[in-house]
Amino acid sequence: MPVRREETVLRYCVIGAGHGGLAMAGHLGVMGFPVTLWARNPQALDPIAAVGGVFLEGAVEGFGPVQAAYSLEVALEGADVILVVLPASAHREVAALSAPYLRDGQRVLLLPGRTAGAIEFRHALREAGCTADVIVGEAQTFLYASRKTGPFQARIHGVKRQVLAAALPASRTGELLEAIKPAFPQFMPARWVWKTSLDNIGAIFHPGVALLNAGRIESTGGAFRHYVDGITPSVAALLEILDAERVAVARALGVGALTAREWLAEAYGVERPTLYEAIQATRAYADVGAPAQLHHRYLLEDVPTGLVPIASLGAACGVPTPVTDALIQIANAVCGVDFRATGRTVERLGMAGWAPERITQYALEGDVVDVA
Amino acid sequence: MPVRREETVLRYCVIGAGHGGLAMAGHLGVMGFPVTLWARNPQALDPIAAVGGVFLEGAVEGFGPVQAAYSLEVALEGADVILVVLPASAHREVAALSAPYLRDGQRVLLLPGRTAGAIEFRHALREAGCTADVIVGEAQTFLYASRKTGPFQARIHGVKRQVLAAALPASRTGELLEAIKPAFPQFMPARWVWKTSLDNIGAIFHPGVALLNAGRIESTGGAFRHYVDGITPSVAALLEILDAERVAVARALGVGALTAREWLAEAYGVERPTLYEAIQATRAYADVGAPAQLHHRYLLEDVPTGLVPIASLGAACGVPTPVTDALIQIANAVCGVDFRATGRTVERLGMAGWAPERITQYALEGDVVDVA
Known part of the structure; x- marks a missing residue:
């Protein structure tokens, strides 16, 4: 059941339609959260737009309604949490693309950040002129072992029981996790992003x-x-x-x-x-x-x-x-x-x-x- | 037939009883030159001492009489040319071992030198206190494609038609090659050791x-x-x-x-x-x-x-x-x-x-x- 925060249902945006993005968006949909999905390659969105969501199998089963958004502006609009499920080498570009549309109070979590992901994302937002009070954080690793099994299908082989995450600065990790925990209670606070960044095995x-x-x-x-x-x-x-x-x-x-x-x-x-x-x-x-x-x-x-x-x-x-x-x-x-x-x-x-x-x-x- | 220089037969010493040393010593013996052979591992000399030489097959055929010398002093004594047929990583050690026994007028050729072999060999001689006027040189590559086929047998698959060699200093390359050419006319003068050293493919x-x-x-x-x-x-x-x-x-x-x-x-x-x-x-x-x-x-x-x-x-x-x-x-x-x-x-x-x-x-x- 979706959780309400200040009488409003938390809204999520997933960036990335690879195996991880598809699994995470689908899972959010299965749990009943409103979720938009954006991908750099719009063709990846077509089948999801056509069926209106993602079919999951494995550790999570069912159909999760997902709103495929062809415009990043639309995808980000009204989202409480933006989950960036991309190769870390794409973080800088996506930050620059998102910068005009991010608003005060939004939270961005990189899944995972690799080393210094949150720092790079925040720096790229600033370089692109974003002055909104956005909390940026990173997870130490991805939540699922998953695989894309079709154009609108994913298999979740397993869900980790615990994944460390931290915001930049660390003083805002609580705020970041507060908005993520309703959907994903697995994320636990790390002391700071140097922990999530330097345990990069x-x-x-x-x-x-x-x-x-x-x-x-x-x-x-x-x-x-x-x-x-x-x-x-x-x-x-x-x-x-x-x-x-x-x-x-x-x-x-x-x-x-x-x-x-x-x-x-x-x-x-x-x-x-x-x-x-x-x-x-x-x-x-x-x-x-x-x-x-x-x-x-x-x-x-x-x-x-x-x-x-x-x-x-x-x-x-x-x-x-x-x-x-x-x-x-x-x-x-x-x-x-x-x-x-x-x-x-x-x-x-x-x-x-x-x-x-x-x-x-x-x-x-x-x-x-x-x-x- | 052996060549006489100032009424004296040129005498050779080969250092190293691997495939190359065995082939070269055997070839000198087949050609009729007096040749001593020394190796760091004395056990490699035993079979050669027992039969009194090396059997060659392939591009060179026959039995070459070779004097296996268990003492480096004996091996070097009276040699006009010392042919060092060893992995280049052994040059320094062999130079230090040879230093007490080398005499004015002897010539050392490293086959091959790799990069800066002659410079290292000469420097190691000096560090070991050798003050004799020894010419040290290096070949750019080895003369034969050869293989050790038994304890006193080698096969020479092929002999290169031309191999560059240089002495240190280059002003003495002529003296070095003069003493080598009677046995090995394939060696041609390079301008200097930087040529033989830096064409190290x-x-x-x-x-x-x-x-x-x-x-x-x-x-x-x-x-x-x-x-x-x-x-x-x-x-x-x-x-x-x-x-x-x-x-x-x-x-x-x-x-x-x-x-x-x-x-x-x-x-x-x-x-x-x-x-x-x-x-x-x-x-x-x-x-x-x-x-x-x-x-x-x-x-x-x-x-x-x-x-x-x-x-x-x-x-x-x-x-x-x-x-x-x-x-x-x-x-x-x-x-x-x-x-x-x-x-x-x-x-x-x-x-x-x-x-x-x-x-x-x-x-x-x-x-x-x-x-x-």
């Missing part, structure tokens, strides 16, 4: 493995298992160094980030003396296939919104990140892209020259005078 | 490909073709950038190094618009298998004696080498080794702080006063 498990199997991906079309075959003892040895760099950057910002091994223990209950053994023992990874090509989100998303911000924050904090830097360089060369130029550096996040204390304070309190 | 074709197929090598035991399957379009795109960095470093030192594509055209007559197409069209590469493991000379030799000196020379000349640097970093992490600490940096070559002009002059003229 995808940045450890995706791009390095793809690069150290680049020839294999491209010559076999990904005919191997990403984790089981792709992460050999030597590849895992590199990932442990990469992971230690991430944790060191987090520590410099005052975040007690989990190591990848600790994260595997917490998420899957797998404890082993090395990362290699832990990954090999994680059942959820046993059948995960490799990408069919190198132009895949493991590089196109995880480098600019994972490795790049981690390396850039490291530089800002005086923490060396040589293996992270090297993987970015190799990714640039392999993909023919300059991910440092397009990715989330402190410069592109509006934090050029900020001292670590100011970076920390910004996540906690928002704009502050320079404490340096 | 192995540094382009070996370590990057191994790293971008690291998971594949380790999980399949190298069950793929190094060039044909390992060098996909995206891997080749990285190699083209890596190669451009090498050529730019060479240019900064005044060397007109061949690009990898030019080298394929010259060596194999294959001309194609991209490096990817050229490699795929090179018949000699069609059946070359991948390494069975990552702890292989493609990394253990080619990183410290190829990528490391190229990057270090680039830094000394103000030429950025970001992809070379990144591959070294990734190799370090994958192998658990610090190749910059053990490899041929300008510091380890005794050239710390040298201006490019001085680095150039040293190869041409030997020790010079600082021209800066």
Whole structure:
């Protein structure tokens, strides 16, 4: 049953009609909430507009009425919460597109944010001239394991019991979750966005493995298992160094980030003396296939919104990140892209020259005078 | 028939009893030259000592008498030319071991030198206190395609028609080749060691490909073709950038190094618009298998004696080498080794702080006063 807030039914807008956006919009519809859906590709909306919603199967079953909105202005109008279910590399563009239409009191949640998603989204809103009092937050990971099974159908394989989320600044996380909890009580407050940003395990498990199997991906079309075959003892040895760099950057910002091994223990209950053994023992990874090509989100998303911000924050904090830097360089060369130029550096996040204390304070309190 | 120089038969010493050392010592013996053979592992000498030489088959056939010498002092004594047929990563150690026994007028040729082999060998001799007037030189590549077929047997598949070699300083290349040509007229003078050092195509074709197929090598035991399957379009795109960095470093030192594509055209007559197409069209590469493991000379030799000196020379000349640097970093992490600490940096070559002009002059003229 939809929940009323101040005598008004909460209204949601979902941005993105991939597997996640479709599942989330459909789920909201099944629960009875009014929900609009917008996608960058309008053709993805046609079948949903035609049938008036999304059919779900799996952990959630039924037909969820969803209002397909071809105009972003219409999609955002009157929405209490905007759920952005997109590859993180699209956050900046969607922020710029949304900027003219966002209004005081609206809340944006990025699902997930990857590293520094909320900061980039907020910075892009400002750059686009948005002065509305919009709360922007990010989730540490996505809520569902889901798959798009047809043009207006999705399967939800599972729903996570708990997902951390934080607003920017952290002082407004309560307000953000208040409007999301009626539909999704799974979201729990993280201390701040540096927690949701720096526990980015995808940045450890995706791009390095793809690069150290680049020839294999491209010559076999990904005919191997990403984790089981792709992460050999030597590849895992590199990932442990990469992971230690991430944790060191987090520590410099005052975040007690989990190591990848600790994260595997917490998420899957797998404890082993090395990362290699832990990954090999994680059942959820046993059948995960490799990408069919190198132009895949493991590089196109995880480098600019994972490795790049981690390396850039490291530089800002005086923490060396040589293996992270090297993987970015190799990714640039392999993909023919300059991910440092397009990715989330402190410069592109509006934090050029900020001292670590100011970076920390910004996540906690928002704009502050320079404490340096 | 052996050639006499000043009424004395030229005497050769071969260092190394791998496929190359065995073939070269056997070939010298077949030609009738007195030759001693020394190896770091004395067990490799036992069968040769027992039969008194090496049996050759293939492009050279016959039994070559070879004197197996268990003592390096004995092996070097009276040798006019010392042919070092070892992985380049062993040059420093062998130089230090040889230092007490080398005498005025002896000539050392590294086969091959990789990048800066002669410079490292000479520097290591000096560090070990050798003051004898020894000429040290390096060949650009090895003379034979050969294989060890038994404990005292080797097969020479082919003999190159021409191999460039240079002494350090270049002013002594004539003296070096004079003593080698009687046995090996294939060696032709290069202008200087920077030519033999910077046309190091192995540094382009070996370590990057191994790293971008690291998971594949380790999980399949190298069950793929190094060039044909390992060098996909995206891997080749990285190699083209890596190669451009090498050529730019060479240019900064005044060397007109061949690009990898030019080298394929010259060596194999294959001309194609991209490096990817050229490699795929090179018949000699069609059946070359991948390494069975990552702890292989493609990394253990080619990183410290190829990528490391190229990057270090680039830094000394103000030429950025970001992809070379990144591959070294990734190799370090994958192998658990610090190749910059053990490899041929300008510091380890005794050239710390040298201006490019001085680095150039040293190869041409030997020790010079600082021209800066």
